[in-house]
């Protein structure tokens with residue numbers, strides 16, 4: 001199933017495409033990897049203020065922040081998807097992408 005992307009995510013990805021094409025290529029590859037196994041071991045749940053969100057490690061520096069709709073409904077998320085009520089449980093929503101220091 002194709003992941004959904006927030007406006008923020010799309011905007012951030014566009015910036016990479018223009019300014020950091022190599023990072024952009026890696027991110028696109030990482031998205032494909034992520035959707036094959038959104039709950040896999042490359043991912044981790046975040047604690048404290050970003051509790052409930054997940055992060056996917058693109059490389060040492062780049063992170064994709066995302067959530068899975070089942071978890072989005074179970075918890076009170078700060079960024080619940082726009083059309084969460086119409087999405088399947090395993091819908092992946094890509095929230096944000098960037099350098100480690102910018103995403104968290």
Ligand SMILES: [Zn+2]
Nearest residue numbers: 069072081084
């Ligand atoms: Zn949702």
